[in-house]
Amino acid sequence: MQQTKVKPIDCLHFINGQFVPSLDGKTFDNINPATEEKLGTVAEGGAAEIELAVQAARKALNGPWKKMTANERIAILRKVGDLILERKEELSVLESLDTGKPTWLSGSIDIPRAAYNFHFFSDYIRTITNEATQMDDVAINYAIRRPVGVIGLINPWNLPLLLMTWKLAPALAAGNTVVMKPAELTPMTATVMAEICRDAGVPDGVVNLVHGFGPNSAGAALTEHPDVNAISFTGETTTGKIIMAAAAKSLKRLSYELGGKNPNVIFADSNLDEVIETTLKSSFINQGEVCLCGSRIYVERSAYEAFLDKFVAKTKELVVGDPFDAKTKVGALISEEHYERVTGYIKLAVEEGGTILHGGKRPAGLEKGYYLEPTIITGLTRDCRVVKEEIFGPVVTVIPFDTEEEVLEQINDTHYGLSASVWTNDLRRAHRVAGQIEAGIVWVNTWFLRDLRTPFGGMKQSGIGREGGVHSFEFYSELTNICIKL
Numbered sequence: 356m357q358q359t360k361v362k363p364i365d366c367l368h369f370i371n372g373q374f375v376p377s378l379d380g381k382t383f384d385n386i387n388p389a390t391e392e393k394l395g396t397v398a399e400g401g402a403a404e405i406e407l408a409v410q411a412a413r414k415a416l417n418g419p420w421k422k423m424t425a426n427e428r429i430a431i432l433r434k435v436g437d438l439i440l441e442r443k444e445e446l447s448v449l450e451s452l453d454t455g456k457p458t459w460l461s462g463s464i465d466i467p468r469a470a471y472n473f474h475f476f477s478d479y480i481r482t483i484t485n486e487a488t489q490m491d492d493v494a495i496n497y498a499i500r501r502p503v504g505v506i507g508l509i510n511p512w513n514l515p516l517l518l519m520t521w522k523l524a525p526a527l528a529a530g531n532t533v534v535m536k537p538a539e540l541t542p543m544t545a546t547v548m549a550e551i552c553r554d555a556g557v558p559d560g561v562v563n564l565v566h567g568f569g570p571n572s573a574g575a576a577l578t579e580h581p582d583v584n585a586i587s588f589t590g591e592t593t594t595g596k597i598i599m600a601a602a603a604k605s606l607k608r609l610s611y612e613l614g615g616k617n618p619n620v621i622f623a624d625s626n627l628d629e630v631i632e633t634t635l636k637s638s639f640i641n642q643g644e645v646c647l648c649g650s651r652i653y654v655e656r657s658a659y660e661a662f663l664d665k666f667v668a669k670t671k672e673l674v675v676g677d678p679f680d681a682k683t684k685v686g687a688l689i690s691e692e693h694y695e696r697v698t699g700y701i702k703l704a705v706e707e708g709g710t711i712l713h714g715g716k717r718p719a720g721l722e723k724g725y726y727l728e729p730t731i732i733t734g735l736t737r738d739c740r741v742v743k744e745e746i747f748g749p750v751v752t753v754i755p756f757d758t759e760e761e762v763l764e765q766i767n768d769t770h771y772g773l774s775a776s777v778w779t780n781d782l783r784r785a786h787r788v789a790g791q792i793e794a795g796i797v798w799v800n801t802w803f804l805r806d807l808r809t810p811f812g813g814m815k816q817s818g819i820g821r822e823g824g825v826h827s828f829e830f831y832s833e834l835t836n837i838c839i840k841l
């Protein structure tokens with residue numbers, strides 16, 4: 356493991372502008388997935404800490420934050436983005452220590468995008484206008500926006516800072532206060548983020564952070580708390596169902612970005628070299644631990660063998676190992692539990708009649724750390740669990756198809772509906788196929804190309820609602836229509 360000058364940190368809660376331990380002093384260990392060694396300790400929060408955080412957030416709704424003009428809020432949001440960039444090296448190292456992802460990835464995607472999330476929404480808020488409706492000469496209607504109130508943000512462990520700031524920036528831009536519960540596996544950048552908000556001038560109580568677990572812990576307490584008005588959650592569909600049940604008691608507004616089993620459809624007329632270059636990313640980047648990864652690859656039969664030959668050859672070149680080595684393309688999976696889950700699916704693939712064309716094993720020489728070779732599986736059919744269930748690891752299945760109708764029927768036969776990629780140089784087919792895929796996001800001849808003004812989110816059991824641009828403000832603000840009789 357290559358050493359850096361940035362050292363891991365112990366993580367406290369951040370409540371009402373102060374870093375504090377749990378009231379009962381409870382902590383849990385933070386483990387480095389690349390070495391299985393202890394990084395530090397994390398305060399373990401529960402209902403008591405959530406209560407303090409929600410009280411602070413409610414009080415802050417009517418404090419200096421409410422009195423600030425949009426321009427004052429915008430200046431603070433810009434400063435948050437600036438401070439993230441100032442601490443980019445530190446944040447990149449901490450993110451890679453927590454997640455096992457290569458530092459070139461956290462340094463080029465996760466952290467810059469976290470800053471951009473703040474810079475984007477600080478600009479975007481200036482563009483928000485409200486509607487007015489004239490009712491002949493009888494009345495004039497106009498809508499005003501106000502904050503929803505206290506928002507619970509429950510963030511995942513795969514892109515911890517990117518996804519926390521994707522929610523935090525618009526929530527603050529719209530004037531809300533928040534209580535954040537980061538994933539217990541990735542506490543460090545969340546903790547630095549609280550410090551950055553304080554240093555940028557966010558008033559006490561506006562941003563609160565409570566570490567802990569989900570069930571019977573901080574997560575559950577946050578989703579059940581009657582004084583939390585809304586929850587924005589990114590994570591597994593099963594957890595989403597649990598949160599929805601807990602939030603029902605106080606009828607909370609929900610924004611969900613859940614799981615996916617995203618198709619990557621490759622027609623024979625596409626440019627294979629271009630397809631392979633991007634497909635390596637959409638299959639294995641971040642160890643395949645991205646909700647948008649194209650884990651179901653469908654290739655038109657006439658290009659199937661040529662695709663497999665090139666895809667396997669290029670996959671073999673991917674270096675698996677030390678997240679701090681610049682040559683590493685695939686780091687360590689997030690935890691031992693997740694490693695067992697992913698390797699369990701590889702064993703299942705063989706039982707279901709699949710062929711492990713490449714990978715499937717722990718790389719030679721890496722005895723410590725949750726390392727797994729990028730894995731390509733063929734020979735499975737649509738009714739196999741490995742083809743239907745989200746694995747969330749560096750594992751893809753490749754299936755040939757003959758007609759557009761056949762592949763569309765197959766890719767839509769799932770309860771997920773998050774994203775998809777389509778590769779073809781036939782303009783009409785690109786539009787025709789993209790318009791028939793049941794997903795919230797369809798990329799044509801690319802993947803993970805993001806314009807933050809666009810609607811982002813999934814349909815079916817991949818999510819509820821959209822975030823991005825005006826869609827974020829639809830969720831993070833309440834509209835009142837005022838009707839004035841003339």
Ligand SMILES: O=C(O)C(=O)/C=C/C=C/O
Nearest residue numbers: 513521645646647805811
């Ligand atoms: O790019 C985004 O805004 C985003 O939300 C990415 C989500 C990835 C989830 O694993």
